Amino acid sequence: MSDNAVVRVNGLNKKFNRDLKGSFTSGIRTLIGGAFKENPSKLKAGEFWALRNINLELRKGESLGLVGVNGSGKTTLLRLIAGVINPTSGTIETRGKIAPMLALGAGFEPSLSGSQNVYLNMSLLGMTTDEIRSSYDAVVDFAEIGESIDAPLGTYSTGMRMRLGFACAVHTDPQLLIVDEVLAVGDASFRVKCRNKINDIRKGGASLILVSHSRLSIEYLTDRAIYLQKGQVLAEGDSKSVLDAYEADQTRATREKLNSRDKPSTSATSIETGKKITIDHVRLLDNAGHEIEQIFPGEDLTVEVAVTAHEDLDECAFNVMFKPVVEPVVYHPSSTRDELGWVQITKGRHTVRMKFDPVIYLPGLYSIRVNISQGSMMDILCHVEEKSVRVLRPEGKIIRSHYIPPLHIDLAGLAVTAPDPEDVDFEGAEDL
Numbered sequence: 001m002s003d004n005a006v007v008r009v010n011g012l013n014k015k016f017n018r019d020l021k022g023s024f025t026s027g028i029r030t031l032i033g034g035a036f037k038e039n040p041s042k043l044k045a046g047e048f049w050a051l052r053n054i055n056l057e058l059r060k061g062e063s064l065g066l067v068g069v070n071g072s073g074k075t076t077l078l079r080l081i082a083g084v085i086n087p088t089s090g091t092i093e094t095r096g097k098i099a100p101m102l103a104l105g106a107g108f109e110p111s112l113s114g115s116q117n118v119y120l121n122m123s124l125l126g127m128t129t130d131e132i133r134s135s136y137d138a139v140v141d142f143a144e145i146g147e148s149i150d151a152p153l154g155t156y157s158t159g160m161r162m163r164l165g166f167a168c169a170v171h172t173d174p175q176l177l178i179v180d181e182v183l184a185v186g187d188a189s190f191r192v193k194c195r196n197k198i199n200d201i202r203k204g205g206a207s208l209i210l211v212s213h214s215r216l217s218i219e220y221l222t223d224r225a226i227y228l229q230k231g232q233v234l235a236e237g238d239s240k241s242v243l244d245a246y247e248a249d250q251t252r253a254t255r256e257k258l259n260s261r262d263k264p265s266t267s268a269t270s271i272e273t274g275k276k277i278t279i280d281h282v283r284l285l286d287n288a289g290h291e292i293e294q295i296f297p298g299e300d301l302t303v304e305v306a307v308t309a310h311e312d313l314d315e316c317a318f319n320v321m322f323k324p325v326v327e328p329v330v331y332h333p334s335s336t337r338d339e340l341g342w343v344q345i346t347k348g349r350h351t352v353r354m355k356f357d358p359v360i361y362l363p364g365l366y367s368i369r370v371n372i373s374q375g376s377m378m379d380i381l382c383h384v385e386e387k388s389v390r391v392l393r394p395e396g397k398i399i400r401s402h403y404i405p406p407l408h409i410d411l412a413g414l415a416v417t418a419p420d421p422e423d424v425d426f427e428g429a430e431d432l
């Protein structure tokens with residue numbers, strides 16, 4: 001391992017067994033090593049590769065982000081580096097103390113007091129009794145446990161246990177922080193305290209490996225990132241380009257999923273009540289009438305709906321639903337409620353355009369549903385869900401609001417310089 005390396009992973013493979021019994025047996029085999037002389041590169045029934053041929057090196061002071069969809073192997077990699085589980089094959093070398101923030105407080109003993117658990121936990125993390133004694137007050141103070149520190153840990157709430165676990169981990173003078181996802185430790189102010197503590201440790205020269213589904217956390221807190229897919233490294237490099245690759249894949253996957261569902265051109269797949277009207281196509285247009293797939297917040301978006309009515313229809317409405325791919329519906333405009341009243345659709349072909357002015361979404365991927373309803377009970381005559389639009393994040397901006405109001409700020413003559421991303425204050429902006 002090179003002089004300033006903190007972690008070096010070489011040809012790492014990890015297999016698991018899908019069924020519980022097999023998982024237990026292979027766990028025992030891994031623990032007792034080569035006694036069974038099984039071939040580690042072969043998969044037996046029920047086994048699968050959670051990680052395949054992983055190589056990485058992390059140097060002192062560097063921070064690495066891990067991204068990938070659920071089940072891609074991020075946590076497994078963290079647990080292997082933290083030494084919680086053993087690899088099937090390959091090597092992991094680490095240098096210095098590691099503060100693993102994975103299952104916080106998982107190693108606590110419920111029958112012992114909080115205080116006794118501090119000694120137990122910190123000694124497992126590599127601290128001597130003298131070192132623990134000298135940082136004990138700081139740990140208890142940080143965890144905000146108060147007098148309960150002398151009560152049995154079994155009486156603590158989950159939040160208290162996690163706070164104590166976090167406090168122990170960060171007071172071990174670690175050279176490497178291993179942080180899994182959201183630090184859902186306590187309330188918002190405690191989370192801010194945790195994040196600031198992590199930043200302090202990093203400023204002291206420690207390295208960081210972070211798993212997060214938050215683009216902001218990865219982009220701003222890590223120098224490099226690895227994109228894992230089905231246990232393999234799909235992309236590696238500076239965090240921004242890795243995130244772009246990851247998000248592009250997600251967009252593609254979502255679009256394919258949407259397209260494989262309701263095909264608007266074949267009325268057979270759209271939901272219809274009777275055969276009164278068919279949606280021929282839905283297109284998303286910019287102000288120049290060009291078909292688009294992505295916009296920036298604040299830009300206009302027109303949803304064009306072409307229909308063929310098979311008879312005259314009255315009391316109709318064109319409804320659009322913008323649905324963030326991971327959130328509930330946030331915006332649900334309708335020609336009836338928002339503007340015009342009932343629409344009379346005469347038999348024949350029509351192309352209706354609905355322009356939303358301006359689009360006020362958070363950056364992210366949205367699916368767009370269109371339906372045509374009839375009457376005050378809003379019977380759905382025809383329904384499609386086929387389009388997705390990506391709202392882009394303007395370079396260098398943090399956007400937390402659905403509406404982006406213009407900023408009027410009087411700096412009273414103060415000078416302005418471009419911020420270093422590392423100096424951006426995340427307080428209250430994003431959970432790590």
Ligand SMILES: Nc1ncnc2c1ncn2[C@@H]1O[C@H](COP(=O)(O)OP(=O)(O)OP(=O)(O)O)[C@@H](O)[C@H]1O
Nearest residue numbers: 016017018023050069070071072073074075076077
């Ligand atoms: N002890 C285990 N036994 C069997 N399978 C496991 C075990 N631990 C993890 N897995 C499986 O290994 C794969 C990788 O899991 P892992 O938790 O590393 O993914 P992840 O990328 O961290 O996912 P998430 O984003 O949901 O946390 C998953 O299919 C998971 O079900």
